[in-house]
Amino acid sequence: MVKLSKKQKSLTEKLDAEKLYGIDEALQTLRDLKSAKFDETVEVALNLGVDPRHADQMVRGMVSLPSGTGKDMKVAVFARGDNAEKALAAGADKVGAEDLMEDMQNGNLNYDRVIATPDMMGVVGRLGKILGPKGLMPNPKLGTVTPNVEQAIKDAKGGQVEFRVEKQGIIHSGIGKLSFSDDALKANYNAFVDAIVKAKPAGAKGKYLRKITITSSMGPGLKIDMSDVYSA
Structure with missing residues (x-):
């Protein structure tokens, strides 16, 4: 168990569970x-007024965090020939075709993003039951099925994160590290929340954005003042 300092204990005891924080104070x-x-990850969770069981209320997409994530993204690419060479040159951690498929079928799935060229989907399709539950299945709508593997790898390595609403109507993602400056974290925070707001589905009824909470790996969850959502 992590031992808190006297100052940390005092602050924890004074925390008001119902208080709404401005992003700077949070x-x-x-x-x-x-x-x-260790360098803790800062995470944001948004409670949305949607029921993802209905197709017209699904919220999913990609957003590029301007300050990056602070995480070394491991990227696997399904490609052949020139595209395979381009993927390796662009920094992919693993590139292959049937051999990569077999590797994943054997349980080697230590990747944060899987990308595929369109001609490889016949191979990738056999991994649906493996990649799907882990949120790794390449998808053209998310830009992970593309002939431009170089750009897709650059985006993945440069701070692009995928978001997808869970059954309870919650979306959460890491937006950086506590070692980041306030300006860097706020830029990522605003970019992430703005992307969720813009992704509001046609079927959403009533209030869409209901609650925002920010936390760190070992820290408490702090409720954010909704009027502070778009502050710089």
């Missing part, structure tokens, strides 16, 4: 309560 509070020796 980030400062997470920094004050930092107890882990």
